[in-house]
Amino acid sequence: MADDRSKRGGADRRKVAGGEGYEVNYFARKHGITKDQAEGLIKKIGNDRVKLNAAAAKLK
Secondary structure: OOOOOOOOOHHHHHEOOOOOHHHHHHHHHHHOOOHHHHHHHHHHHOOEHHHHHHHHHHHO
């Protein structure tokens, strides 16, 4: 949930919250990669979900 309750909607869904373990685990499980690989991608690429999905697909 967003800290500012007036800012809600889809914008938050376009990012992967690297600091949230459950979200990193979900991303890793979704792409069939390890949690360490997912964390590495987030550190390297950033938290843009589209870019991360493309990079994770190359790891398979």
